[in-house]
Amino acid sequence: MGRKVRLKRLSRKLKAKRPQPRRIRNSLLRHKLLRTMTEKIKNLLLRTITGVIFVAVMAGCILLGNIPFTLLFAVITGLSVWEFCRVVNRREDVEVNGVICTVVGVYLFLAMSGFCSNITPSGVFMPYLLSVVYLMISELYLKSPHALNNWAFTMMSQMYVALPFALLNVLAFQPDAASSIGVVYNTMLPLSVFIFLWVSDSGAYCFGTLLGRHKLFPRISPHKSWEGSIGGGIVALAVSQIFARFEQLLSPMEWLGLAFVVVLFGTWGDLVESLFKRQLQIKDSGSFLPGHGGMLDRFDSSLMAIPAAVIYLYTRMLL
Numbered sequence: 477m478g479r480k481v482r483l484k485r486l487s488r489k490l491k492a493k494r495p496q497p498r499r500i501r502n503s504l505l506r507h508k509l510l511r512t513m514t515e516k517i518k519n520l521l522l523r524t525i526t527g528v529i530f531v532a533v534m535a536g537c538i539l540l541g542n543i544p545f546t547l548l549f550a551v552i553t554g555l556s557v558w559e560f561c562r563v564v565n566r567r568e569d570v571e572v573n574g575v576i577c578t579v580v581g582v583y584l585f586l587a588m589s590g591f592c593s594n595i596t597p598s599g600v601f602m603p604y605l606l607s608v609v610y611l612m613i614s615e616l617y618l619k620s621p622h623a624l625n626n627w628a629f630t631m632m633s634q635m636y637v638a639l640p641f642a643l644l645n646v647l648a649f650q651p652d653a654a655s656s657i658g659v660v661y662n663t664m665l666p667l668s669v670f671i672f673l674w675v676s677d678s679g680a681y682c683f684g685t686l687l688g689r690h691k692l693f694p695r696i697s698p699h700k701s702w703e704g705s706i707g708g709g710i711v712a713l714a715v716s717q718i719f720a721r722f723e724q725l726l727s728p729m730e731w732l733g734l735a736f737v738v739v740l741f742g743t744w745g746d747l748v749e750s751l752f753k754r755q756l757q758i759k760d761s762g763s764f765l766p767g768h769g770g771m772l773d774r775f776d777s778s779l780m781a782i783p784a785a786v787i788y789l790y791t792r793m794l795l
Contacts, residue, residue, distance in 0.1 A: 526766050530774070534670060542661040545648060546589045550582050553641040556771040557581035559762045560637050563772075564629045566756065569622040572629050573611070580607045581638030588642040592649040594657045608634065637772070640782045647785060650725070664723040668716075668731075669785050672738040673777045675715050676708035683707025692743075697750045709739045730792060737788045738781045745780030749773070 537548040561574030584604050590596035611630050615623040644666050652660035684704025692700040716735035720728040749772060753761065762770020772779075 522766050530765065531674065535667060538667045538670075539663050542589075542593065542648065545661075545666070546586070549641055549644055550585050550589075552771065552775070553585045553638055554578050554582045555764065556637050556641070556775060557633050559764070559771050560633050561629075563756060563758065563761055563770075564632075566758075567625075570625045570629055571618075571620055571622065572626055572633065573614075576607070576611065577630060577633045580604060580611075581634060581641075583607070584634070584638050585642045585645070588645045589649075592645040592659070593661070594649075594659050636779060640779045643782050643786050647782070647789070662725065664719060664725065665785075665789075668719050668723075668734065669738050669781055670778065671715060672712045672735050673742045673781060676712040676739045676742060677777070678708070679711030680704040680708030693747055696747050696754065700746075705743055709736070712736075712739045733792075734785060734788060737784050741784035742777035742781040745777040748780060749776035 533548070537544040558574055558578045561572045561577050564570050565572055565574065584601075587596070587600045587604055590600055591598060608631075612627060615626055618626075620626055647665040647669065648661060648663075649659045650662045650665070651658065654660075680700075681704065684699075684701045684707070687703040687707070688701030690702045691698060692702050692705055712735045713732055716731040717728060720726065720731040723731075726734065749761075752772075753759070760769035761772035764770050765774055
């Protein structure tokens with residue numbers, strides 16, 4: 477009797493070790509593949525919905541007028557500076573005051589808006605300067621062993637994040653002698669910067685997927701290619717001529733130059749943020765925008781493209 481029991485147990489073990497029939501293996505493989513594809517489709521759908529809403533809100537607030545424009549980008553500035561401070565504070569050797577940096581960054585945007593629209597005098601920047609001085613001096617009394625890091629990242633939150641958004645006001649408010657306040661709100665210049673970046677990103681993705689062979693900057697961003705970047709730039713240059721047709725503020729050649737500058741510095745901005753995240757060993761700066769990551773992930777190109785666009789336009793006026 478005991479021998480029969482042992483034989484049955486041995487038979488069950490042998491059956492358990494026997495390889496699965498091909499039909500079962502194929503079924504499991506199809507199930508796994510289907511599940512993977514479903515997750516990718518869900519992520520793509522989520523990313524698309526978020527992107528459409530994001531573009532609609534951005535374009536809508538810029539086109540609706542100076543008040544929606546100011547309110548939107550004041551909020552974006554605050555969220556971006558706060559996210560930057562939260563990310564860098566993950567390091568053990570950094571203690572940045574996120575609340576003060578965020579308030580100061582939003583104030584800089586509002587002060588720049590008031591100054592560029594001729595509502596407030598240049599003295600509106602005095603509280604901002606005093607706040608920056610306070611952030612420097614306060615480290616004397618906080619007794620932090622990493623004061624140098626705190627200073628560096630505090631100033632970076634203003635120079636790298638808050639200042640580029642504040643400079644959008646320079647693009648939005650253009651001199652106009654016919655206006656009662658001497659300036660007029662122009663929707664096309666700030667909107668064009670973002671549209672050039674958006675179509676460049678889309679074009680770079682398509683061209684890079686189809687033709688990408690040569691890596692653009694493999695040490696920082698291994699997925700970017702020269703073919704994709706050049707293709708995206710060509711798309712942006714083509715779109716610039718649509719602006720030239722409907723907006724006479726710049727000549728067709730000047731619109732081409734603006735698109736080129738925005739795409740070039742936007743690419744560098746993307747790489748700068750990639751290096752920033754690699755140094756901090758993080759994948760995304762946040763999760764505020766589902767499918768896209770954080771605010772810095774969404775505006776990384778803009779943080780370099782906006783100052784470059786301002787410099788380009790002022791250089792054009794001097795020449």
